[in-house]
Amino acid sequence: MPVLEVFCSLIGWLCLYLLFGSAFPLRGPEWNCRLVTLTHGLAIVMTTAYVVFIDGPWPFTHAGTANTPLQTLSLSVCLGYFFFDLGWCVWFRSEGPLMMAHHGASILGILLALLMGVSGCETCAVIFGSELTNPLLQSRWFLRQLSMYDGLLGDAVDLLFILLFATVRVGVGTAMFYCELTSPRTPLVMKLGGVVMYVLAWVFMVDIARFGYKKSKAKYKRWMEKLPVFGINSHKVSVVVKWNTFHITS
Secondary structure, eight states, X not given: OOHHHHHHHHHHHHHHHHHHHHHOTTSOHHHHHHHHHHHHHHHHHHHHHXXXXXXXXXXXXXXXXXXXXXXXXXXXXXXXXXXXXXXXXHHHTOSOHHHHHHHHHXXXXXXXXXXXXXXXXXXXXXXXXXXXXXXXXXXXXXXXXXXXXXXXXHHHHHHHHHHHIIIIIIIIHHXXXXXXXXXXXXXXXXXXXXXHHHHHHHHHHHXXXXXXXXXXXXXXXXXXXXXXXXXXXXXXXXXXXXXXHHHHHO
């Protein structure tokens, strides 16, 4: 296991956190930590994208194969970040049991891939799918802090986040999960880790679906309340919408 690379990664993310703290002295620790998270998300998505789509091998057909040097480096950098983020969350007690379980499962999965020297390609693919939506999640938080969330930009970020999570992390993730389970080369312990990550992805998907439903319902309610201001009868609009829905379904 490349202990030195993981240690250097941990120190690097910690130094970046301290650098952001010096650059933004009026902001709180969470602001600086999320800047580190955003930086890691962008960097690891680009790195794992190169690993998965260009350097190879293809994870859907080569799950369980020996790790390449670039896969090992990517996993080491990511593991160092997760150690940093887990330590920050424990110190500030900022996350609930679900997110802590996700962090723990991610650390364990990357550790196993590095210790055994196999399954680096599918682990990098999982990291790519998991971190692809992370920059959007952090952007949403920063928009809220800057009072820019309630508007078209915030809606666009939320919509893109939901679509990417559903299509990549759940949709493509299901295919990746199936390939990992059916691969004769993948160790059993990695398959069990894949089960845990897949279940967590669906738990997050249910929460995201609830959030999307509540936000859409609230926006529809506000839209109906604004109609009388423009001289439109909201009751008639509601009847027309219900009639069209009935006509389409029937």
